[in-house]
Amino acid sequence: MRARAPSYPRGMELEVRHLRALCAIADTGSLHKASRQLGVSQPSLTTQLRRIENSLGAELFSRGRTGCRPTPLGRSLLSRARPLVAGMAALVDETRAAAARTGGQGLRVGSTASRALPGWLRRLRQRLPGTDIALRMDVSANALLRSVAGGQLDVAFVHEVEGCPLRVPEGLDGRVLVDREPQFVSLARDHPAAARPVVDLADLATDHWMVDPTVDGEWDGLRRVLDAAGIDPPLLHGDYHTAASLIALGEAVAPCQPTSVPREDMAVRPLRGDPLAVRLLLYARPGAPLDTLYAELAAAYREVALRAAPYREWLRRQGTAAELPVGPCMMTA
Incomplete structure (x- = not known):
């Protein structure tokens, strides 16, 4: 009797980029090597894999000293993912060629x-x-x-x-x-450091710093600057849309573009010495x-x-x- 295909939770949407990431992890046998192949940071890829597995409710890879190996469920998913990834690549190539022929x-x-x-x-x-x-x-x-x-x-x-x-x-x-381009910091309007025109990193040593690990270099860059300053504040991972709400409530601070416009509930300040850029x-x-x-x-x-x-x-x-x-x-x- 033929084994039934695994059933995934209703509402789960695996995008092609997710499937491409899973195939890269399986092909290289390592999150580090896969991240290099995909051109993303390892923390970003690790976070992405964790989100996929959490959504599916099961592990797709077993992690060990020898690297990452697909679990039985992972092998089943990969057997169906590979043709989809290859088909999408072919579709993109064909569409690009057709667009070039139209001369639009x-x-x-x-x-x-x-x-x-x-x-x-x-x-x-x-x-x-x-x-x-x-x-x-x-x-x-x-x-x-x-x-x-x-x-x-x-x-x-x-x-x-x-x-x-x-x-x-x-x-x-x-x-x-x-x-x-210097990176500024966004913080709650009533944060004590917001009263000054320039903020020292030391003034934010006990604040939760929020960073999006899916942004290339963001996590590594911030960690390097904090280490150089000799501070080890608690870090939160999340997207910057979520960060804005937490910052306004005084629950977090975050790096931001200097072109950011302050809000009634949020201040934007440069960091002394401009360590982030x-x-x-x-x-x-x-x-x-x-x-x-x-x-x-x-x-x-x-x-x-x-x-x-x-x-x-x-x-x-x-x-x-x-x-x-x-x-x-x-x-x-």
């Missing part, structure tokens, strides 16, 4: 989270009338860069956490938008109008930077407001 005018934009994004898209639509502009958001800068290299995107605006270099595929054209980068496939894309992005970024009072004040103190991006800037090593 379009621009496929990828981006990590940025407050400059709405203004950039608005400017691009004004600058390139008649162009069909499609947007893809992703927390993984490495995934976006792979998509540009693979032809699924034309351009990607990404950030690189200081000390955690991105894996940039060969053949892409790049520009540096901001070589070192990212590099803002624009990459495009060969043949894309990179100078035009960069110029409109630079204008949009400058607009949001000067609109955010904490960042504007920081720029004034540094005397670097005039150094905000305004035009083409070639990629540096």
Whole structure:
């Protein structure tokens, strides 16, 4: 009698990216090797696997000193996942080829989270009338860069956490938008440290810090800075939408972009010495109008930077407001 296929909880939705991650773990036999293959951090992949297993209610891999091995349930799931992953890859390739044959005018934009994004898209639509502009958001800068290299995107605006270099595929054209953008901290409006214009890391040593481990380099970058400061605050893992609610209640603090706009219940402050920073980068496939894309992005970024009072004040103190991006800037090593 043929064995029945495993039954998964109703409402569980496994996306192709989840199946691709499971196949990579099985193929490499290691979370570390799989994370390198997928271009994500190991904590991010570990968290993703844990969420998948929690949703299914069973372990898919057994972990040991020799690595990760599929459980019987994992082998059953993988036997059905591999054809789906291969089929989706073939579908993407065929669709891309068909789109190229139509000769339609379009621009496929990828981006990590940025407050400059709405203004950039608005400017691009004004600058390139008649162009069909499609947007893809992703927390993984490495995934976006792979998509540009693979032809699924034309351009990607990404950030690189200081000390955690991105894996940039060969053949892409790049520009540096901001070589070192300081990361600020968001905290409750009534937090004692919010009364000062600049916050010391030591003032937040006992606060819960919230970080999203799925963002490339975010966890490693924050951990490195906290270790260098000699503090070991409690850490929470979660997305930044959830973080905003906890921060407003005084339950957590979190790194944030300097372009963040303060709210009535939340303050945004720079950190003394600017220990946290990212590099803002624009990459495009060969043949894309990179100078035009960069110029409109630079204008949009400058607009949001000067609109955010904490960042504007920081720029004034540094005397670097005039150094905000305004035009083409070639990629540096």
